[in-house]
Amino acid sequence: MEKSTSRTLNEMLVKLFNNIMSTEEKAVITEEYKDITNNDMHIIEAIGIEEPRRMSDIAKRLEVTMGTLTTNMNSLEDKGYIVRERSTTDKRVVLVVLTPKGKKAFYHHRGFHRNMIKAIVKGLDEEEMKVMIKCLLNLNEFFTKYEDQEQR
Numbered sequence: 001m002e003k004s005t006s007r008t009l010n011e012m013l014v015k016l017f018n019n020i021m022s023t024e025e026k027a028v029i030t031e032e033y034k035d036i037t038n039n040d041m042h043i044i045e046a047i048g049i050e051e052p053r054r055m056s057d058i059a060k061r062l063e064v065t066m067g068t069l070t071t072n073m074n075s076l077e078d079k080g081y082i083v084r085e086r087s088t089t090d091k092r093v094v095l096v097v098l099t100p101k102g103k104k105a106f107y108h109h110r111g112f113h114r115n116m117i118k119a120i121v122k123g124l125d126e127e128e129m130k131v132m133i134k135c136l137l138n139l140n141e142f143f144t145k146y147e148d149q150e151q152r
Contacts, residue, residue, distance in 0.1 A: 052095035
């Protein structure tokens with residue numbers, strides 16, 4: 001790969017990362033949701049709207065410790081976004097469910113992501129989308145391997 005192509009890709013990835021973080025926060029943390037952070041929105045997304053989720057499953061999905069998640073859950077519960085309940089079948093298990101306020105935040109966040117995906121694939125044919133997906137999978141694999149090496 002030419003040096004200028006490599007440099008261009010690097011600059012684009014750095015700008016893209018910064019733009020995603022900044023734009024998502026501005027788009028998602030509106031006046032209505034100013035009491036939570038972008039990180040809180042990702043926790044709400046990880047909880048989902050399907051069925052109650054185990055705290056341990058949410059922590060694993062977010063790749064955080066149970067202690068970190070518990071701190072965030074305390075805040076989200078105090079603000080009325082989630083409810084925690086003990087499982088009726090196993091009292092050791094804590095289940096989390098979104099309140100109506102939490103579900104509204106979930107749909108708000110999901111709307112931003114849906115619009116982002118529409119913008120990404122706009123004008124791409126099926127073959128171009130496959131190439132883009134392959135590139136993103138390669139990038140994700142790089143980050144995963146890098147993180148694994150750092151933890152050793």
